[in-house]
Amino acid sequence: MANVQGAADVVIVPRDERRVGALGELATRISRACFEPPHEMRAQIKAALAHAVREQALLSAEQRQPASECYARHVLYADPSGRFTILAIVWAGGQFSPPHAHNTWCGYAVYEGELEETVFRWDTTEMRAEPLRTEVRKSGYSCYAGAGLDQIHRLGNSGASPAISIHVYGVERDRIATHVNRLVDTGATNTKV
Numbered sequence: 001m002a003n004v005q006g007a008a009d010v011v012i013v014p015r016d017e018r019r020v021g022a023l024g025e026l027a028t029r030i031s032r033a034c035f036e037p038p039h040e041m042r043a044q045i046k047a048a049l050a051h052a053v054r055e056q057a058l059l060s061a062e063q064r065q066p067a068s069e070c071y072a073r074h075v076l077y078a079d080p081s082g083r084f085t086i087l088a089i090v091w092a093g094g095q096f097s098p099p100h101a102h103n104t105w106c107g108y109a110v111y112e113g114e115l116e117e118t119v120f121r122w123d124t125t126e127m128r129a130e131p132l133r134t135e136v137r138k139s140g141y142s143c144y145a146g147a148g149l150d151q152i153h154r155l156g157n158s159g160a161s162p163a164i165s166i167h168v169y170g171v172e173r174d175r176i177a178t179h180v181n182r183l184v185d186t187g188a189t190n191t192k193v
Contacts, residue, residue, distance in 0.1 A: 049109035066092035082172030096156025109142035113163030
């Protein structure tokens with residue numbers, strides 16, 4: 001760390017150190033939340049994500065890059081005990097997740113740009129998800145969902161510029177691709193609901 005010339009009490013923290021510090025704080029707060037009762041865990045994870053996305057140095061340049069074929073997922077932190085994994089998801093314009101519920105608890109916050117989220121309800125008679133509403137999620141928005149069919153959504157970027165969100169999932173790193181999303185039928189013939 002270097003002092004600013006002429007101001008011995010002001011310290012400049014290099015960007016990489018701020019990134020590590022912000023990510024470390026997020027991981028610590030989520031780790032602590034994992035020991036709380038479910039209602040308190042929900043509140044603490046939402047708050048931790050909302051706080052973390054205010055730190056502009058949270059992501060490196062490489063972790064801000066979209067992919068052309070699908071949204072890009074960058075693992076930021078994997079809990080050594082396998083309790084959770086933190087990711088940055090970079091959404092190019094027009095990229096959306098399929099409608100899905102979750103097999104585990106999860107949370108996300110919008111870090112940069114805006115995302116579009118369609119919320120669904122599960123129709124037990126038809127055995128499919130029905131769209132309820134679509135909301136714009138602006139930078140700073142955070143949420144948490146438990147496992148199951150009571151919180152189904154579709155998330156993506158309807159804008160032209162990339163958008164970034166920070167996610168935490170209650171699974172170990174090696175299970176991110178297989179144990180998080182529970183795809184649901186919507187009865188739609190296209191992917192844009």
